[in-house]
Amino acid sequence: MSIWTTAGRLKGILFASSADQFATLRAHRRGESDLLFRDGMWFLIATCEVPEPEAFEPTDWIGVDRGIANLATTSDLDNFQGRRLQRYRRWHARKRAELQAKQTKSANRRLKKRAHKEARHATCVNHGIAKDIVAVAQRTGRGIALEELRGIRDRVRLYRHQRATQSSWPFHQLERRITYKARRAGVPVLLVDARYTSQMCPRCKHTARSNRPTRDTFSCRQCGLAGPADVVAAVNIRDRARRAWVLVNVPVPMAA
Numbered sequence: 427m428s429i430w431t432t433a434g435r436l437k438g439i440l441f442a443s444s445a446d447q448f449a450t451l452r453a454h455r456r457g458e459s460d461l462l463f464r465d466g467m468w469f470l471i472a473t474c475e476v477p478e479p480e481a482f483e484p485t486d487w488i489g490v491d492r493g494i495a496n497l498a499t500t501s502d503l504d505n506f507q508g509r510r511l512q513r514y515r516r517w518h519a520r521k522r523a524e525l526q527a528k529q530t531k532s533a534n535r536r537l538k539k540r541a542h543k544e545a546r547h548a549t550c551v552n553h554g555i556a557k558d559i560v561a562v563a564q565r566t567g568r569g570i571a572l573e574e575l576r577g578i579r580d581r582v583r584l585y586r587h588q589r590a591t592q593s594s595w596p597f598h599q600l601e602r603r604i605t606y607k608a609r610r611a612g613v614p615v616l617l618v619d620a621r622y623t624s625q626m627c628p629r630c631k632h633t634a635r636s637n638r639p640t641r642d643t644f645s646c647r648q649c650g651l652a653g654p655a656d657v658v659a660a661v662n663i664r665d666r667a668r669r670a671w672v673l674v675n676v677p678v679p680m681a682a
């Protein structure tokens with residue numbers, strides 16, 4: 427690439443990217459790019475206009491439950507664990523507290539750097555999860571169902587040590603990643619009502635707080651269906667998408 431500087435135009439500057447990014451860049455770049463300096467590194471931010479395929483007609487839905495201990499659990503029983511990320515975030519929170527206590531200029535600078543690093547790590551984890559889920563959906567011709575986020579904060583029950591990290595927990599980011607990747611792959615995404623997805627029995631529909639004897643387990647008081655709570659929630663999300671989709675696609679009766 428070449429860039430304009432106060433000393434004139436510099437040509438033939440090398441840059442690195444993943445093979446995927448490079449292919450996108452080569453085919454779809456529009457206009458000029460921005461150069462950004464962060465944490466001792468230079469980044470090139472390029473705008474690409476990628477034509478989106480039309481979303482295909484899904485044969486079924488994959489329900490995705492987002493959580494704390496498991497970042498994402500699907501109705502296929504795929505499970506994306508967040509325990510390592512949780513430890514990583516707690517460790518960062520401790521280091522942050524140490525630096526904040528110092529209140530020096532260099533401590534502030536290191537604090538900022540650390541925050542960026544942590545955010546990049548979370549982005550990377552979310553990227554991987556979204557990629558896997560979208561790939562399965564595309565391969566099997568299914569759409570992806572997620573909960574509408576409004577409900578999530580009320581629904582997720584937390585242990586005390588998790589509360590510190592909850593407000594910044596990347597639920598939103600995972601949704602954006604999935605939506606973005608799904609659109610590029612032509613995979614339809616549906617947001618469903620989040621209410622009681624974790625308290626309702628997918629078999630007999632009995633809904634009660636007591637169906638959740640512990641945070642991680644589901645056990646229906648009425649019919650006895652039992653299993654991991656996040657899997658049950660993912661199945662409920664899938665079932666809601668199935669119902670919503672049938673409603674949308676019911677043929678309109680012709681007037682006589």
Ligand SMILES: [Zn+2]
Binds near residue numbers: 628630631651
């Ligand atoms: Zn039941």
